[in-house]
Amino acid sequence: MKKSVLVVEDQSSQRKIMVEALQRAGYTIYQAADVQQAISLIQQQKPDVVVVDMHLPSGDGGDVIREGRKVAGSPIAIIAVSIDLAILHQNLTSIHPADAYLSKPFHPRELLKIVEELVGVSL
Template sequence: MKKSILVVEDQSSQRKIMVEALQKAGYVIFQAGDVQQAIDLINQQKPDVLVADMHLPNGDGGDVIREARQLPGAPVAVVAVSIDLAILNQNLTATYQADAYLSKPFHPRELLKIVEELVGVSH
């Protein structure tokens, strides 16, 4: 069964690049542009991986990560994304409970590599 990924990014151009790269790699993609949309999709779709921007309208990526961590069943793998190096330089594992992080700007191959490490290369 194909792994599913929720991409949470408020900038549509950034989101499109991530979504296209992940779809080409064979993942099922859900996407959200804000915290509420993301929380709704987490609860409806229960994705295998969450790729969340830390700076979002009406909240932050931490809110989305906390919601994903409360889902029953298999844990959701989390990739935190931010342009703010101060956030990424903190201990993300403790602060946001992320499994991995990416600093913007990044190449889509970097995102794919992290996702494949988190879910196992076979999808």
């Protein structure tokens, strides 16, 4: 069964790079550009992994992480992404920490490696 990934990124060029790399690797992809879209997709699709930028319109990545942690059923792995290392460090000690962290800029291979580790398969 194909694993699914929700990419939450407001910058379309960044989102496109992540989506294309994940699609080439065989993942089913969902996309969101803001917190509300992300929460709706988490509730409807229950992806295996959420890749979330911590700086989003109408809220922050922490809102998305909290919603991902509430979803019943199989746990959702969460990757927090930010250009701001202080934000990533703050998330490490928060109540709802992510499962992995990526600092921008990063190579798509880094993202694929983390996703594969979190879902436990190499596609």
